Amino acid sequence: MQLEKPPATRPQSAKCFAPRRLGHVNLYVSDVDRAYEFYKNVVGLNESYVQPLNRAAFLGNNNTHHDVALIDVHGPLGQGKAVGLNHLAFELENEVDLVAGYEYAIATGTKFARTLDHDIAHSVYMRDPDGNMNEVYADVIKDWRSARLGIVTKPKPKWAPGMTVPSRNRNYHVEPDLMRVEGAVFHPRRIVHAALVVTDMNKALEYYTGIVGLQPVHGAVGKQFVVLGGTCGERNLSLFPAGTGRPPGFHHAGFQMWNEEELTSSLAKARELGMKIDLEISHPTRRSAFILDPDGFRIQFFVERDRSLAMTGEIDSDLALYLN
16 A cells, blocks of 8 residues: 655755754764763763663753764674764754655665664664765654653664655754753753864765755865855854864864853863863854863864854864864
């Protein structure tokens, strides 16, 4: 029997998908318990849910179901993997856009690594030209926090686009009640962007604009760096060319702070606790501070100042890497 489904409509002409924003970053870590404590008590993210059998943890502040996922390389999901980036995840408007984008991508020759049903979201996975994995997903229920909370052990059902009728519902929350981890060192609003160093800027830009469907916010082919964003108008992904002292791969994840006073207070508390601040930059466009997690991942806490593109264009790429 053929499923009756809403007609597939292209979210963007000549693009497979059209993400709203970066949803989360998923990391392979060497010790999930140690990483969990760091992202809760230092970064300031609440537990969304954990999977003890898989040695995996998911943390966020209620903006979406999680801002960060942690997968232990010694557990079933991380076995055979090295510590590093698992994937970047981009959120779509709804499931109809996900299915339409997937079908269009398949028709244009895009290869997908897998498709998954996460109970609260449906997702498709593919790799960029450097092999970095991307997840493109749509929430399929509105009350995702109560649906996937605490300890989760049940297996995920099989799913692929076309198996179920896709929904047009926008299941993300426009103005969620954000949570706060009292006693944590930092108190970010949420994750906003990630930075990648790539081997071929032209290929990376073609992939992230033409397939993933992000839009250039600053820069273009031939520029020192490119900043891309989703339909929410944020700076969600920065691409920088590899070079001397700048190896290809995941560079950092950026968390937006509430204001400068909050960032100043958090940095003072970090220093009181003897924590090392890896780098701090005060610039007219943005104030940024970096710390390293237990596995050496760079975590950026930032506050926007002047987002003028003209001012951003004057920044040297080595400095821009730490400001975007």
